[in-house]
Amino acid sequence: MLNASAQRTGVALTERQKIAWLRLIRSDNVGPATFRDLINHFGTAEAALDALPELSRRGGSARAVRVATAADAERELEAAYRFGAVFVGIGEPDYPPALRQIDGAPPLLAVKGNLKAVTRPSLGIVGSRNASVSGAKFAAMIARDAGMSGYVISSGLARGIDTAAHRASLQTGTVAALAGGLDQPYPPENVALLQEITSGEGLAISEMPFGWEPRARDFPRRNRLIAGVSLGVAIIEAASRSGSLITARYAADFGRLVFAVPGSPLDPRCHGTNDLLKQGAIVTTSPADVLEALAPLSREDLFARLNVKEPAVEDSRSTPAAPDDSDRARIIEALGPTPVAIDDVIRHTELSASQIHLVLLELDLAGQLSRHGGNLVSLAPQE
Template structure:
């Protein structure tokens, strides 16, 4: 049985959150660069002040675009209108397992039940063209995980992801998105996402509001799934599928993974062993 929920951390002030959002939305600033800048300069505001000079020292051929206060405030307002909030790493509501990975996103947009973020999660991913038995197997694992106190994390895709989310609507599920929270993919799962965020589940994304997901954004979504999860179950995945990218991320993060062709029942593991 997993430990109880954790809601620890210190909340950012509104001013700090705007500065964090400006910094992560500025050109050439990813999670690792964000961390290095804040560690070096002491705050996101100080890092923003230093960016123009750093850009000149780096020999940039053009001025680095720095997200403005207006840009950040507009995105915060878009989140508010959508019923979402931004949660920073270290704040209550930021998934504890995600804080442990290298290059964790400093800010994620979330919508739904924040309690889901604080509970231990099991990732379930797999084929978009799942067989009937594969979908049933995913649903069975999701129900067993929910009964054992786990939230089920997945990527809102067709097939296995959809089956896992639907089977865990009552016990808790996390949907990681490749685009902005207001740009879910695929379109036929918009209703499912609404069920998730209006119940015991949560939608999360590190992408800006209004961001239409592109092919290269889905590995980042897969990284989120692995990051929030203590382990990942992969069902009926093709040899070059995004689901196996999720499994590789899980291995990189020291989490356990299990591959299945949906022919055998398994018990939900609580340790970090690979099978």
């Protein structure tokens, strides 16, 4: 049994700060990366909120950007409290420490259940919705053994493999990542399972607003959460176009371990996992394969060793001066449809990092910028 738990570091947000953070992340064109840059640039969420309309205008927006109101944020906080959930900010002690490390981590997570689940190392287990009996049994074996060894099991509440993994780890701890709001679980037949998770040793998490019904394009964000909270992800029975492969890709991008269970070449449910093995995933034929590979990553000082960068602390710095029109034109000219590193834009234009980031924020809030993994940006395609 692991004796390790992640270090709980950070500072709790005040109620006023939490309302401002929720307003900011719920405003138009503000994603996690934009949120981070706004806080870094303006010092506080309240100052960033005041700047949104002017930033959007300078970026070329044809209409005023929608800024979430305090009443909107207060209604969502109230809905969370009624549901028995809370919001946890990225700088707070109860935020999942592994998730905090990834590029573009959600600034706020809605969570319900046992918050102690996020202080322990996690293993993600995902796979086919139409799982075979043997696939579901093997997923349960890994989840049960990993749970008994001290790992929390993370998955996506889907039918098949996800369900088997959650059920096998109800007593030891499991995290269910949702594609919609916490009050909109999918699929409906797993509502009772989610209740078992959140009323016991487990936890439900989501970055989506309360009342948000999940759509197809929301599930990759859910997969990203699973990979982000986990030290490694085990893939069991994934077809060639399975969403589980998206989870595996995120895990690899985040530097997590990727485990794949080999299957029959004649079973379409195994084509994706067999391809992962060809690409270098860890061959997994027993729970021991997973536990042995994870052991070096599960030391008590894990997150200190990885030198995690703490999120920006809010302060009351003065608002930086905006670049002039000629500098703004140089920055936009340096961008194009091909993603480029922000550091390369800084070197190319020879302007300051603060000027570059401010113009990128203007373009982003005006819907003129696309952000990509690895701190890459490009001009958004024009419709």
